[in-house]
Amino acid sequence: MTTRHVWRLAQRPVGDIADGDLVYGAEALPPLADGQFLLQVIYLSLDPTNRIWMSDQEQYMPPVEVGAPMRGGVCGRVIESRKAGVAVGDLYAGLGEWADHIVTTGLGLSSLPSIPGIPLATLFGTLGLVGPTAYFGLLDIGQPKPGETLVVSAAAGGVGQVVGQIGKIKGCRVIGIAGGQAKCDYVVNELGFDACIDYKSQDVGAELDRLAPDGVDINFEQVGGPIMVAVLERMKLFGRVPLCGMISQYNDVDGSEPPGFWTMMLMRRLTVRGFIVTDFLPRFPEAAQAMLGWIMAGQLKTRQDIRPGLEHAATVVKDLYSGGNFGKLLVEVSPPA
């Protein structure tokens, strides 16, 4: 193995990601030094936050430097090792690069156990970061109680589908918001959501008034923009807003965002809390254990949207910002088995 393929950030996108912002090419792989191993990437996780990393806006970790390999969540198999304790064939997952091979000391990666009956795409795509995001955001911040009304935007996406199902497990009435009839049908019929609003063909505010006439206890916020405003306006007393993302705004050039709702937050005694899943890193085993249990019990289903070919990653990632993915978006870089 002497070359690899990799996407590098050539320039910071302005607005939507454009051709030439990311460039794909082959480059020489350095030989392994002591303490390093070579990971063959199987899946690359594409996530809304990728667009933030490409920018130099205020963010929660350093932006990707222009010229550097694009950062991404990866899982892969060790194919060569000069690190003690790391054997060829071991699976690792964590923060890596948009590349088919990665030379690493293991920093930012952790060992990924195989679990019989659970495909690697589920294990990595859903239980890796998306699941803990849903788990801690909903349970720690949302604090759902039986009978409460939970609204989940981006309901058919990687995080949204898990949030809604955990909400059902906790006894909530769950209303999803998604784009298109197919996604709405999926979260209601396959995942057991109580209802789903198709923001592409329905008036979100009017539908919320109809489906939740008493208002919303928990708004698991992922999208920002007018949909966020429609839900916030309908929050109940003592409502909670786990602020997970605002994907509709990541490509905004002018940085506009919903107005302040300060007076309403005060009068209705709302709690709004922003979070990033890595804030909960020490508690990841708790989330994994709970979610594995729910999967085994048939209470938690997940759907991955797997696209083959690393060379398409820069095109595929755009689907996240146009609602083009249906489930957790992964690129299959090499065959899982």
Added chain:
Amino acid sequence: MTTRHVWRLAQRPVGDIADGDLVYGAEALPPLADGQFLLQVIYLSLDPTNRIWMSDQEQYMPPVEVGAPMRGGVCGRVIESRKAGVAVGDLYAGLGEWADHIVTTGLGLSSLPSIPGIPLATLFGTLGLVGPTAYFGLLDIGQPKPGETLVVSAAAGGVGQVVGQIGKIKGCRVIGIAGGQAKCDYVVNELGFDACIDYKSQDVGAELDRLAPDGVDINFEQVGGPIMVAVLERMKLFGRVPLCGMISQYNDVDGSEPPGFWTMMLMRRLTVRGFIVTDFLPRFPEAAQAMLGWIMAGQLKTRQDIRPGLEHAATVVKDLYSGGNFGKLLVEVSPPA
């Protein structure tokens, strides 16, 4: 006793409270029915939230009806009783009216014990509602840790002075924001705040940059407007914002408020939580016990701004919105002893 004096809400203020919005007059006192008692009001508490009650904006309890007696916090002495267990001479405090006498069943009032060495104005004015507001807002929502930086707006006001001192007790670095040198000197020299910014003569943002170059962990928010914005822009990662009030906006006709800081809340993982002190009613004894202990130990000082004469209440209340009070604002309706 056959007549009383009372302020009634004649019309809802538009913008600042104007002459004629509240009208003062004498009216007949009905005879006591069984189960009622007659309270002679000693102190009327004037609080920022009074302006909200005068309006019909969204709020946390029903607005005062036009034509009805103005609602207010009161304490007083029983001078006549037809209620079992309530004796002439007993002290009661709670929600009442802007009046010198109140016929009541006791609903919304609770018995106020005398505590040797603590003046009634302190007991009622500070420990009654203002103290618990500071206590629960700072400790439950702000969750101060030793070495953290706490910013308190309206620092010399009823709530602010207590917030800052509890912050010091908990080991925080405390920066007040107040209007004028006298208030700033008071909170620093008398109450032990580490610093105070005079928003009337200083640039709040620039002073915060100087006094808290690493940012703000807790913003105990009471004022809204540009001061709130200046503090929010300087919040640290995982900062907390107990949202207690936004007094600068209560007289706004256009309802403008600070912009949304949603992206910043997400990236810095802030927690914003609105609260009203009565949300914590079941835990008031906890606050009273702690604060009495601090007062006895000399760690908690409070200042009341006592104005004589119920007939001036509608003028005096305006001082709250112009920074004209210095300490907890009370009207002395009748002599305390």
